[in-house]
Structure formats: C-alpha cells, structure tokens
Amino acid sequence: MNDVIGRRTLLRTAGAAGLAALTAPAVARAQTAPRGEPATPGDRAILKYMFDAEYIQVALYTHALTLELDPQVAAFARAALARHRVHVRTLRAVNIDADVVVNRSTVFEFGEQDQQGFLLNAKRIENAAAAGAGTAVTLIEDQQRLEPLLVILTDELAHAGSVARLLGEPAAEAGPFDDPQPLAAMRLILTSAN
C-alpha cells in the first residue's frame, strides 16, 4: 500500500520513470552490487542528480571568480571550486559501472554581478545541493557508492555553513534539523538559480 501511493504520487509529480525505482525496499540498500553489475535505476537517478548539482556548482564558483570579491570570499570561492572539481572526479569514478548519461550540454548563466548577489545565489544552491545529497545518502542502494556520496554531502554542508557565515547569518539560523529533501524539488531550485 505504501509503495503504491508513493509510486502514484511520484508519477504525478515527477513523471520520471527512473525515479520510480527509488521506492525499492530499504533492505535492498544493504546488498552490495558485485563490481561490474549495472546500478539500479534508482542509483542511476541519484548519480545523475549529483552530477548535475556538481556541474552547476563548478559553474557558480567559476563565475564568482570573475567578480570583485573580498579576499576571504575569494579564498573560499577558489577552495570551493577546487573541491567541486574533486567531487566531479569522484562521481566519474563512482559512475564507472553505472553508465549514467550526464546532462553536459546545459549552458549556465549567472546574472549576479557583485559579491552579495553571488553569496545569496551560493546560499540557495549550496543548501539545495546539501539537501539533495542528504537524500542521495539516504536512498542510495549500493553500499560501495555510499562513502563517496558521504564525502560530497559533508563538503556541501560545510560550504552551506561557510556561505551563511560569509553572509553574516546567526548560528542558529538553520534550525535544529537539516532534513534531506526530494531530489525533484532540489533539482528545480538548482536549475532556476542560473
């Protein structure tokens, strides 16, 4: 019953057949796919989302470094860009057996022309990326892919925290919980931020 409702809701709201596999029983997560075996449709959907999020963030920080930034913001942007490039390499390594086709044709255009605009956009993007990565870590079925995704998730959280601090936000702004969020909703935020 639970599964039926989940799938119906999914088909209404997401319309993506690949995502439907994310409703597979949790127990499947504990089973590690043998090396060389294709990823499940759910894991492929997760990796595709993760690739998209990383490419957007690489573009975000690449654009930021064309702006006039305070030294501490510029230092963070350089370090974050380097880290996101590491994430892309990590995902490529994770994807060897998954055969995920990544959306690489997107042209990113960031309109902000000053530091404040960049930081506000970075806040939106990093928070969405972290919330989506949290979902990826929660739902990924192949245990071999969990640790690389955990590295990316924790970095995204550090970035989100750093951006909030650079914006001067108070410590308790984010509240007591940092819940994972639906990938479809996070993808919408990411793609509307550029």
Added chain:
Amino acid sequence: MSGSGLTRRALLVAGAGTGAALLSGCEDDVPVGSATANDEAALLRDLVVVEQAQVVVYEAAARRAGGAARRRWTAQAQIEREHLRAIGDVLYRLGARAPKVVTGTPDLPRRDSELLGYLADLEERSAAAWRSVIPRVSQDIVRIACVSIMGVEIRQAVWLRVAAGQAAPAVAPPPQALADVLAAVRDTARLA
C-alpha cells in the same frame, strides 16, 4: 500523518512532504525487536551520549556568559536538546529506550577565543560520530535522523570555526571513529 500510508522514503522521492514530517508522524515498516533494530538502537544510544555532552557544555557556557553570548549558547543547548528528543522518538519506534540523562562539569576555557575553538572541536566530533554511523544503519528513519542531525552539527562547527577567526572552510571536518569520539566527548564534558 498516521494512517496516510506515506513512508519517509515515498515523501523523499515524490516531493510530497519535507521538514519535520521526515522525523515524525509517518509510517515506516520498522522491525521492532529484530537484530537490525537492536543494533541500530545501540548506535543511537551511543549518539545520545554525544548530544548530552553538548547540552552539558552549552549550558555551562550559557551560565558563564552574559548578553548575546548567553542567548547564543542557550539557543545552542536547545538545539542539542531537540536532537535528543528526536533520537528518543526514533529509539521508541525501534522498540528501545533512551539512556538516562547524565550531568557533567565541563572545564571550559577562560578566554572567549579558546572557548570558540573548544566548542568547534565538540561540534566536529559530534558530526563525525553521526557520520560514522550512517554506513552502519539501514532503517530509513534512522538514516534520515543521522543525515539531518549531522548536517546541523557540521554547520555549527563551521560557524564556530569562522567565529574563532579561521577561514570559511571548503572541506568538511575529517571523519573520526565513534569510539574515539565517545571517549573525547565524555572527557570534554566530564560526564558523571
């Protein structure tokens, strides 16, 4: 949301619900009393110790401070108490009880700059503890709780590091073994 038939997994996939709905009120097929549930409950009980240590330390910091600092540390202690409440809810769903509340007498650094680093260390240890548990749990409700609380601990650690004068980090705090974290936080908070 009882009786709706929605699971947390379905909510995450479909986008039908977010926030507190993920940690409370939804139905999950948790095998109460199973070996898996017992193992995951044991890990959560260890994490209770980590959160209790943070409550003890932030309450001590609030008692010593005044003005904005007192409000800040009081708010932080409340966040950690919210984590304890959430863990208690998850333990209940697993058919387990939370450990008893413990007290402590932390020896806080006297200088504010040192206190910020001390608190950042504690937050990083807490984040590391939650991170170390995620690969070891399979129940959706447990993994969501771990991801959700770990995220807050990392953000708090970053805030404290920057407040202490360090650069805004682009790399997460390093992983630590749960046993090492437990020993360190018990020592830091001087738990009874």
